[in-house]
Amino acid sequence: MQVTFLGHAGMYIETNHGSVLCDPVFNSSYFGAWWVFPANDQLDVTPYLKPDYLFLSHTHLDHFDEKFLSERIDKRTRVLLPDHPLGLVEKWLRKLGFTTFIHTENATPFDVDGLKVMITSLVAPADGPLGDSGLCLDDGEVRLFNQNDSRPVHFEAIDAFGPYDVHFLQYSGAIWYPMVYRF
Template sequence: MEIQKLNWAGIKLVSNNKTVLIDAVEDFSYYKPVLGDAVDQLIEFSDDIQADYILFTHLHLDHFDKSVIKKCLKKDGKVIVYSGLEPFVKKYIEGVEMIVLDLNETFTEHDITFKPVFAMDGVGEIQSSWIVYDQTTKIFHGGDTIWHNQFWKLGKENEHIDYAFLPVNGVVVNFEIIGLEYSPVPASLNLKEAFAAAHLLHAKKLVPIHYDLFVHEKFYIPQVFDDNELKETSEEVGQEFVVLRDGEMLI
């Protein structure tokens, strides 16, 4: 399996000559009032990628980009959806083949297996994590999940995870402008929680996602850390990690 990190939480997988996109987003403009401008240049990928499968963890527009589906999904491609999101997704997407899966249900095609598993969103929206694997590599993608009590169970039921892609920015959000009361509790995994979650998943390596790209001093306040803190947390928890910059490949 060939793995490339895209913007923010997005990744591209290539296996058996098939391309998979998870949480692939190019257009973050709708969330600019609360996320602010990207602090680094966004990579443009939609002109170059033709995907056989597109998945997303939830419908926040920094994880779900209709324009990417329209531009990147092949004519015979499939959108794979967690059943909890199906009625909402159908309002946004028409004319594509959709595979709908319940939690822990699997779909296998071209020796690639897809499985939605439990996740918990920081502001109460419906979300799943995804496990995707082929004959050689198994990945876990956690969207922007918060800490929950199912990581132990997920680790026991899903052996041999190679890479756990997990959010690490532990962001505190103030979304009163869209009707949510302020809470000081982080709305995604923070650094230590992500390392602990990867450890409970028995992942060979944590791959941090969902950090560094956005900050808004009033509405979107992430945990800030440096390379030394990454290494120190890795040693403290006993969990290895690998950092992929946006656009970087992991083979």
């Protein structure tokens, strides 16, 4: 397994059983208030445009780059969907032209073309209506947990899928405070 960091929460994961593009963001969002750090505007994205799978943890615009997804990513890519009750990831991606979706059951491992996958979905009121999710992968050699913004609430399932060789998680809250308030 090889993981290439693409900036912010974006990564391209190459496994023995296919590639997974996670949360690719290359454009600023929220009227320019949020931008990718470290800057990735000079990165050659050509190797990442035709992944076997696409995983979008949620629809916050620092994880869901509509412009990049609509203009650059192959629409035949199979999308690994988190088990969110509103289904916004699927709805938004269908509007962009994506047609192949793999629906998952929360915190339940499954196999796709030899790649063991588990998506943990967060749907509590604290997670808001957009939800959030984490991705666990096992290609037979390496186990990875891409936690990104999600909280690890499904401890038993996460532990049972491991132990992990690689764990990606945020190191600060992606929040608006204090940039949008006047004191």
